[in-house]
Amino acid sequence: MNYFEDVEIGLSAVLGSHTFTREEIIAFASVYDPQPFHVDEEAARRSPFGALCASGWHTAATWMKCLMDYQARTLAEGKPVRAAGASPGFRNMRWLKPVYAGDTITYTSEVTEKTASRSKPEWGVVRSHNTGTNQHGDLVFDFEGAVLVRRRNV
Amino acid sequence: MDAAPVEIGRFTFTEAEITRFALNFDPQPVHVDAEAARHAPFGGLVASGWHVVCVWMGFFVRTQGTGGSAPAVPSDHPRIVSPVGVGFGLRALRWTAPVHAGDRLVFLTEVLEARASGSRPGWTIVRRRNSARREDGAEVMAFELSHLAPEGEPAARIRG
Numbered sequence: 588m589n590y591f592e593d594v595e596i597g598l599s600a601v602l603g604s605h606t607f608t609r610e611e612i613i614a615f616a617s618v619y620d621p622q623p624f625h626v627d628e629e630a631a632r633r634s635p636f637g638a639l640c641a642s643g644w645h646t647a648a649t650w651m652k653c654l655m656d657y658q659a660r661t662l663a664e665g666k667p668v669r670a671a672g673a674s675p676g677f678r679n680m681r682w683l684k685p686v687y688a689g690d691t692i693t694y695t696s697e698v699t700e701k702t703a704s705r706s707k708p709e710w711g712v713v714r715s716h717n718t719g720t721n722q723h724g725d726l727v728f729d730f731e732g733a734v735l736v737r738r739r740n741v
Numbered sequence: 742m743d744a745a746p747v748e749i750g751r752f753t754f755t756e757a758e759i760t761r762f763a764l765n766f767d768p769q770p771v772h773v774d775a776e777a778a779r780h781a782p783f784g785g786l787v788a789s790g791w792h793v794v795c796v797w798m799g800f801f802v803r804t805q806g807t808g809g810s811a812p813a814v815p816s817d818h819p820r821i822v823s824p825v826g827v828g829f830g831l832r833a834l835r836w837t838a839p840v841h842a843g844d845r846l847v848f849l850t851e852v853l854e855a856r857a858s859g860s861r862p863g864w865t866i867v868r869r870r871n872s873a874r875r876e877d878g879a880e881v882m883a884f885e886l887s888h889l890a891p892e893g894e895p896a897a898r899i900r901g
Contacts, residue, residue, distance in 0.1 A: 619795040648766040648791045655768050676835035
């Protein structure tokens with residue numbers, strides 16, 4: 588296990604990539620964000636985006652999935668994974684460009700800050716800058732994440 | 742301007758719902774494995790925080806976005822192309838308490854500020870505080886969202 592003490596500021600990782608298909612954009616948005624430009628191709632053409640695009644929450648939740656897949660691969664390679672707990676939340680989530688059907692988004696995470704928790708001595712808070720970039724190299728999404736990570740020997 | 746949060750929906754996070762979302766997006770044992778979750782700090786299966794915010798969004802779109810009902814409005818009018826508005830992003834989201842399997846949450850929105858967009862005629866810049874709480878009143882999630890909304894719509898809709 589990697590504990591709070593092992594976390595290095597500046598450490599970054601490419602978590603993985605995901606291609607957003609038309610079908611999954613519509614399936615997600617039909618439940619969680621049924622705005623016309625996420626569920627209806629014809630309406631999307633008339634919208635400010637000009638074509639069907641993914642819900643921002645779909646883009647965000649897929650970052651989480653890529654992080655989980657990345658950790659599973661790391662474990663499978665016999666390398667230590669972070670002893671992470673819950674997330675207290677995040678800051679400054681930005682949806683900078685639309686994610687269109689067929690776009691492939693590559694997600695990253697970089698450690699920016701770590702702080703020992705005063706109220707919970709067995710945990711520290713690790714902050715990260717997280718991004719999604721499309722196949723053209725355009726940054727489409729970013730946010731400042733936070734997660735609790737266990738202290739060693741506490 | 743509205744002075745109080747307005748309820749947009751209620752949702753029960755059943756074990757099946759929690760697991761279904763988490764298998765797709767957040768497959769941590771505490772969200773997908775009831776047996777493993779029993780031995781974890783929360784003492785049982787809890788919903789992914791992403792799931793909670795996505796359910797909020799679903800209610801928000803369904804309650805705010807009634808779409809093109811006015812016949813005089815052209816098909817490219819903001820009210821038609823984006824009845825809810827277009828997301829800008831959000832400043833801070835906090836998950837303040839676990840959502841256990843079986844918890845029923847109340848989803849809320851409150852307009853903090855609304856002003857006409859200087860650069861985009863027909864659109865309003867709206868800043869909201871959005872949240873979810875358990876039926877016993879404990880808040881489990883809150884965030885502030887700024888977005889572009891069709892002019893005059895948000896305040897009128899949530900008063901109604």
